[in-house]
Amino acid sequence: MVKSTRSVAFVILIGVAARAVFAVTDGLLPNGHFEQGPAKSELNGTRVLGPYSIPHWAISGFVEYIESGQKQDDMLLQVPEGERAVRLGNDATIQQQLAVTRHTYYSITFSASRTCAQAERLNVSVTPGPQSGVLPIQTVYTSSGWDSYSWAFKAKHSTVWISIHNPGHEDDPACGPLIDRVAVKTLRSPHHVKTADNMMRNGDFEDGPYIFGDTPWGVLVPPITEDEHSPLPGWMIMSDTKVVKYVDAPHHAVPCGAGAVELVAGRECALVQEVRTVPRRSYKLSFAVGDAATGCQGYLAVEAYAGRATLNVPYESRGTGGYKRAELEFVASDNLTRVVFQSANHYVKSDATLCGPVVDDVRLVPVHAHMHAARRLRR
Ligand SMILES: *[C@@H]1O[C@H](CO)[C@@H](O)[C@H](O)[C@H]1NC(C)=O
Numbered sequence: 001m002v003k004s005t006r007s008v009a010f011v012i013l014i015g016v017a018a019r020a021v022f023a024v025t026d027g028l029l030p031n032g033h034f035e036q037g038p039a040k041s042e043l044n045g046t047r048v049l050g051p052y053s054i055p056h057w058a059i060s061g062f063v064e065y066i067e068s069g070q071k072q073d074d075m076l077l078q079v080p081e082g083e084r085a086v087r088l089g090n091d092a093t094i095q096q097q098l099a100v101t102r103h104t105y106y107s108i109t110f111s112a113s114r115t116c117a118q119a120e121r122l123n124v125s126v127t128p129g130p131q132s133g134v135l136p137i138q139t140v141y142t143s144s145g146w147d148s149y150s151w152a153f154k155a156k157h158s159t160v161w162i163s164i165h166n167p168g169h170e171d172d173p174a175c176g177p178l179i180d181r182v183a184v185k186t187l188r189s190p191h192h193v194k195t196a197d198n199m200m201r202n203g204d205f206e207d208g209p210y211i212f213g214d215t216p217w218g219v220l221v222p223p224i225t226e227d228e229h230s231p232l233p234g235w236m237i238m239s240d241t242k243v244v245k246y247v248d249a250p251h252h253a254v255p256c257g258a259g260a261v262e263l264v265a266g267r268e269c270a271l272v273q274e275v276r277t278v279p280r281r282s283y284k285l286s287f288a289v290g291d292a293a294t295g296c297q298g299y300l301a302v303e304a305y306a307g308r309a310t311l312n313v314p315y316e317s318r319g320t321g322g323y324k325r326a327e328l329e330f331v332a333s334d335n336l337t338r339v340v341f342q343s344a345n346h347y348v349k350s351d352a353t354l355c356g357p358v359v360d361d362v363r364l365v366p367v368h369a370h371m372h373a374a375r376r377l378r379r
């Protein structure tokens, strides 16, 4: 009861303070890096007092304004870009209003760093409409502690609020994740990321969430069990709490084009796509397996599944980039075939962060009966 009254009051406050709405372009939101902060009079220590004290943002709950180098207990807080970030305490929210194009798909990318709590999560949402996703952030994939996360939505209205909420309830209100740099990117519709010669959608991973130009660590794609609103159009991420990492050619070795996926969570996470097939017909799945040149060394392996067929693809990595191609022929047993990729194991780099093999250029084509006949003749 108390809670719902508070959120109603918050919605009214937002309505009153109608301000310029930012028409989205790919990249950082206005003050998305929080470099413009509240006036001194609107801070009590680090706590932000007013709902509109941070330019371009609306806040609710216990939000702190953090400067790089600030100490918490004996931990030095670092900020990935610039000098400032916000921290979301228990039940705290930051939000910004955006002018978007109806029926268009967007991805949001932001950087976060967890602090004291273990099982931290963030609820990213868009209203009205509402669409939301709870992103697990307890596993850290970089040595700095800062990771970039992505989430996607389809705009149902031309003006929307995007919110990042910490649903946590820690005893210490100063616990809760730090957030910095919030960006948005228009995505192609998952129905338009297909080429005529490949049954996979976005099989080359050329479509994906925004990656900051100066971040060498890619962007994490959290669990998403329906492909309609995926930051990786066409693909689902099956896991309880783990992610895959979307990596870009400027900062990584990528087998083809501009993007690829690094499987960073062993068998705890699967990259999945469902494809329409004709039962009893033969198909060939082919793909590239490599390493992102981030020092992920050793005997890596990818496990691929297509319907009931499986293939283990070993790849010896020197951690300096490179790839090989693999093929799996199978007979569809259903009118919908699940194509699944997993890392065969957990792998770590010398700095103890998780890593894994890279998958790219996934192709699925029917194998025609006459090709089979030709092959039989050749034998
Ligand atoms: C600032 O925080 C302190 C400690 O929580 C509190 O006692 C004080 O009333 C606050 N001041 C204002 C102006 O909110």
Ligand SMILES: *[C@@H]1O[C@H](CO)[C@@H](O)[C@H](O)[C@H]1NC(C)=O
Residues within 6 Å of the ligand: 123, 124, 125, 130, 132, 133, 134, 165, 167
């Ligand atoms: C996340 O936030 C949205 C919007 O406020 C809400 O509708 C949804 O129930 C929340 N999800 C969880 C799991 O708390």
Ligand SMILES: *[C@@H]1O[C@H](CO)[C@@H](O)[C@H](O)[C@H]1NC(C)=O
Residues within 6 Å of the ligand: 335, 336
């Ligand atoms: C797929 O198969 C199921 C059961 O065999 C059937 O109910 C469904 O209509 C089929 N879907 C299509 C698109 O053919």
